[in-house]
Amino acid sequence: MNPAAANIEEAILSAILAGRIDPGTRLGEQKLADLFGVSRTRVREAMMRLETRGVVQVSARRGWYVVEPSAEEAREAFQTRRVIETGLLQAVRGVPPQVLASLKEHVAIEREAIQTGDVSSRACLLGDFHIHLADALGNRLLTEIIRDLTARTTLISMLYQPTEKAEESSHDHEDIVAAMEAGDLALAARLMDEHIGKVEAGLDLTARPDPLAGLRELLSPSTFAGNAPSVPHAHSHPHAHSPSGKPED
Amino acid sequence: MNPAAANIEEAILSAILAGRIDPGTRLGEQKLADLFGVSRTRVREAMMRLETRGVVQVSARRGWYVVEPSAEEAREAFQTRRVIETGLLQAVRGVPPQVLASLKEHVAIEREAIQTGDVSSRACLLGDFHIHLADALGNRLLTEIIRDLTARTTLISMLYQPTEKAEESSHDHEDIVAAMEAGDLALAARLMDEHIGKVEAGLDLTARPDPLAGLRELLSPSTFAGNAPSVPHAHSHPHAHSPSGKPED
DNA sequence: GCTTACAAACTTGTATACAAGACTGTAAGC
DNA sequence: GCTTACAGTCTTGTATACAAGTTTGTAAGC
Incomplete structure (x- = not known):
């Protein structure tokens, strides 16, 4: 196993275990490549391994995302x-x-x-x-x-x-x-x-799996004049911030 | 997951489960690429996934081998x-x-x-x-x-x-x-x-893990005049044949 | 004002070219 | 005859270029 690729894999996995990466976070190949100072090839390698381990998923030509289990x-x-x-x-x-x-x-x-x-x-x-x-x-x-x-x-x-x-x-x-x-x-x-x-x-399995759930509830009873407001209907976390305040860009 | 890469992965895994691929078998990237009609890139992808799953291992610049567990x-x-x-x-x-x-x-x-x-x-x-x-x-x-x-x-x-x-x-x-x-x-x-x-x-865990074990026993007690006979001391299965007679080349 | 069509930017998918190392076979030297 | 050095071949390692698709932003049309 490649040292660099293994590092990325390990870094991401332990960040997830530590709760420092949210489910649905987008993991761009180039961004990770820059961050770790390696080429996209290595990043892809790590991502594919993490995908096999059930931790991330690829959405075709859109990017890699931390899984959001159903x-x-x-x-x-x-x-x-x-x-x-x-x-x-x-x-x-x-x-x-x-x-x-x-x-x-x-x-x-x-x-x-x-x-x-x-x-x-x-x-x-x-x-x-x-x-x-x-x-x-x-x-x-x-x-x-x-x-x-x-x-x-x-x-x-x-x-x-x-x-x-x-x-x-x-x-x-x-x-x-x-x-x-x-x-x-x-x-x-x-x-x-x-x-x-x-x-x-203790989980509420009827809830969250899509980020619009909260919105739907919000505007389902009262407002229904116009249609849905201009909310990015992307893959939950548009810009992948780190909750613990670690700079990622 | 890629359809082609997934096929390779699945094909190799089920062949192992069926006992049609021996441990230590070398899996050359180019050979597999030709066999499945895909490029090396895809084969590598499948191999890396199988490595994550603990089924194959890569030996640097020598090739991929079906694992031989210790x-x-x-x-x-x-x-x-x-x-x-x-x-x-x-x-x-x-x-x-x-x-x-x-x-x-x-x-x-x-x-x-x-x-x-x-x-x-x-x-x-x-x-x-x-x-x-x-x-x-x-x-x-x-x-x-x-x-x-x-x-x-x-x-x-x-x-x-x-x-x-x-x-x-x-x-x-x-x-x-x-x-x-x-x-x-x-x-x-x-x-x-x-x-x-x-x-x-029922296993004999003191035995096999290296293919020379049998040879060693053979020449340890009696013959010791000349040195080891000209046996390929490669990685156990030099040409990866299929025991069930399926053509692979 | 709202919708729809289009174009530009961005991201991954894939192949290929080349670099680097491992193994094998051969020949030279002792 | 045996060992050792070397070159050739083969295989993976890595990067990069380009292809293909997605998303976003903009402008035209109704």
Whole structure:
């Protein structure tokens, strides 16, 4: 794998995991090429790899876009995560002490980030818990799969999650680790199942998948004299800004 | 995704699943381009996607090769399959009758292929069982993951499996389906775990990963007068023939 | 004023040319 | 006879040029 292309791939994926790139963000080849100081060829390579991993999509001759999973795709992603993560906890025989220690430490960091109100890192940390779990209990292959899936569910949360319940999630993580420490992996698996179920249930899958939804509601009851106002009906995020204030141009 | 590139990707992946391409097979860009009637660009695209999926690897300026998983990678692949497939069986609440019917039919086809001695299709069918299961009980995302993993384990079996126990595998499948029919998903999961464990245990992970292993044994004890005989010490399969007799050039 | 047609700019899609490195075969030197 | 150096061939790596399609902005017509 190319170092440069791998960098782009990794950079984009981890930015998504950190919640620093919104779903629907347009990723122009030339812009990325300039940004990373490589040629379009490399960028395309990275994009195609990310497409295979289900993180971006290409719209013919319009550009690459961070995926905006549909409601069904969201359900699939959560079901898949449930299957794999509960499967992992149940397949494992025992949990080594050092794994427990590192997971506990991770939860502690989560809580700290929540208490200090560090919004930007907490989303990243909450997803990271699951990735760490896979890494500690499973293997590299499994970790990679979970990582890609977590990227998806992160994007899904950004699309459909009305209110973020960071505290609750972190508490769930704590309970799961506690069950693991008690040696009750079956309980840990059930808690994990419930945890992922809770996150999924917290979504409003009837909402967002198109950016005009909000507008439609807005002008559906009252105004209907003229037709739709001049709103760009493009692919949701016309100019790809970074929410965390990182300059991208 | 490009139709042409997707074809190449799909063609190679299903050929691997069917056991028609050996691990270590060299896949030259130009050769594939000629074969599929497309340009190298497209072939590269497909190859990079397959690389992301863990099916092929590129060796710098030498070519693309179907992966030859190491012993550790083999263990990872089997562990991952165990986690996911037992997780699936345990996550599912009930098994719809039509799913049961289609699985039973699949097992019947397996047995028939075994009894008629249809070697070429039986390897494919045995792997297909797991893919069908994921498709019937899970979702498309899960199926894709299982498919890629099955491709890996198929290659692993080709590398490390001294004797193929097709009958036993098919019998295992039958037992799993029976447990599902009885509504005992926990039993089904345990049987699946044992089944995958058996396949893994049937491997000789101390053997093959390099094609010279056989030679080394051959000349290590007795002959040591002259040095190594003139054997091409290339990357295992110098001219990529198709075992099932399909013309490739 | 509103719609529609057209043109210009922009973006990806694709092929091709060339560069860089790896392998093989041959010949020279010890 | 054996080793080593070298050249030729083959293969991928990379960039670039151009083709094709999409979007946006503008102006003409109703």
